[in-house]
Amino acid sequence: MDEIAAFRVRFPAEVVEEFLRRAAAVLETGQLIPGTNNAEFELRFAELVGAEHAVTVSSGTAALEIALRVAAVEGRPVLVPANTNYATAEAVLRAGCRPVLYDAGLYPDLAAIGAAWTPEIAAVVVVHIGGYLTPELVRIRRWCDERDVLLIEDASHAHGAAVDGRRAGTFGHLAAFSLFATKVLTTAEGGVLTTGSGVRAAAARRYRDQGKADDGLHNVVFGSAWRMSELHAALGVAQLLGFEAILTRLDRLVSRYLDGIDHPAVLVPRLPGARCSGHKFIVTTSGAAARESLRAHLRACGVQPGKGVYDVPLHRQPALRLTDQGPFAAAEHFAASHVCLPLWHGLTDNEADRVVEAVNGWRYDG
Numbered sequence: 001m002d003e004i005a006a007f008r009v010r011f012p013a014e015v016v017e018e019f020l021r022r023a024a025a026v027l028e029t030g031q032l033i034p035g036t037n038n039a040e041f042e043l044r045f046a047e048l049v050g051a052e053h054a055v056t057v058s059s060g061t062a063a064l065e066i067a068l069r070v071a072a073v074e075g076r077p078v079l080v081p082a083n084t085n086y087a088t089a090e091a092v093l094r095a096g097c098r099p100v101l102y103d104a105g106l107y108p109d110l111a112a113i114g115a116a117w118t119p120e121i122a123a124v125v126v127v128h129i130g131g132y133l134t135p136e137l138v139r140i141r142r143w144c145d146e147r148d149v150l151l152i153e154d155a156s157h158a159h160g161a162a163v164d165g166r167r168a169g170t171f172g173h174l175a176a177f178s179l180f181a182t183k184v185l186t187t188a189e190g191g192v193l194t195t196g197s198g199v200r201a202a203a204a205r206r207y208r209d210q211g212k213a214d215d216g217l218h219n220v221v222f223g224s225a226w227r228m229s230e231l232h233a234a235l236g237v238a239q240l241l242g243f244e245a246i247l248t249r250l251d252r253l254v255s256r257y258l259d260g261i262d263h264p265a266v267l268v269p270r271l272p273g274a275r276c277s278g279h280k281f282i283v284t285t286s287g288a289a290a291r292e293s294l295r296a297h298l299r300a301c302g303v304q305p306g307k308g309v310y311d312v313p314l315h316r317q318p319a320l321r322l323t324d325q326g327p328f329a330a331a332e333h334f335a336a337s338h339v340c341l342p343l344w345h346g347l348t349d350n351e352a353d354r355v356v357e358a359v360n361g362w363r364y365d366g
């Protein structure tokens with residue numbers, strides 16, 4: 001039997017056709033820099049998320065850095081979860097801020113944010129790990145508003161994810177999505193920033209175009225070459241046209257896992273009222289030994305486990321120089337104990353059932 005891949009990049013035939021049609025038009029017109037495809041992507045993405053404004057950029061990291069620059073928090077400390085991608089803290093550092101880590105496993109929570117809080121903190125970043133939204137998002141936003149602190153969502157994994165019908169990208173003052181190749185919506189490389197503020201959206205557009213003012217002078221903000229090309233935007237629009245169907249397919253696969261996995265040593269995160277994006281399907285075990293045993297068992301059953309999110313928390317990433325922070329018990333436990341099961345829109349029902357069978361058949365007496 002074929003091995004079940006953790007993830008594949010595949011586009012439905014109608015997406016390929018639409019992209020090729022748009023790409024040909026881009027080449028024929030010579031309009032490579034942001035134009036109609038970028039504009040359409042922004043409108044459709046804002047609609048998808050339910051945000052007032054969306055601004056395309058060159059990467060999720062750029063979207064985060066621009067969000068922080070637009071927030072005008074340079075030189076100040078910013079709260080970042082210990083469990084996230086290197087890029088979250090990297091963007092904070094590049095924006096001239098100091099990352100102060102708070103403890104988090106799968107979900108950021110208010111207790112940990114409150115424990116790391118000091119009055120100097122200028123912004124709080126929450127990360128929707130794997131496309132799962134913390135049920136505390138509305139409370140976290142209220143908490144930030146009460147302290148006049150900006151909430152920034154790193155929604156890099158969370159296209160279409162929602163809590164009580166409200167989608168990721170609308171809870172923070174600003175949000176950043178990645179469109180990197182591994183994401184459920186991708187432009188190969190790319191990102192998009194969402195916000196409810198027209199002023200902030202306009203500032204973000206200026207930042208992404210090397211900070212150019214209307215008269216062409218670079219006298220307003222210190223921006224960079226953070227634009228998205230029309231070819232990349234064309235790929236994004238081609239997917240957005242049928243994206244709800246992709247999300248529905250991912251929902252169905254997630255439900256199959258939720259309904260099927262039944263093992264006393266495998267914890268499955270379940271949140272009533274929440275919809276995850278389908279970027280990752282995450283289960284947790286009791287710790288490192290159990291996790292390695294489950295991963296090895298899955299491989300032996302012909303199931304490739306996915307990459308962790310994340311196996312090493314930020315305070316143990318030497319290049320970030322945050323090693324003096326911590327310890328972070330929740331981040332360490334999550335890093336050591338979680339497993340990502342195969343998930344992508346082309347996974348078949350039969351393959352999902354084989355994954356469930358493999359998980360349920362795991363024997364562990366550690």
Ligand SMILES: Cc1ncc(COP(=O)(O)O)c(C=O)c1O
Binds near residue numbers: 059179180191
């Ligand atoms: C949580 C998180 N934040 C930020 C990023 C950065 O996105 P990009 O690779 O598009 O710069 C990623 C990338 O995978 C991510 O997983």
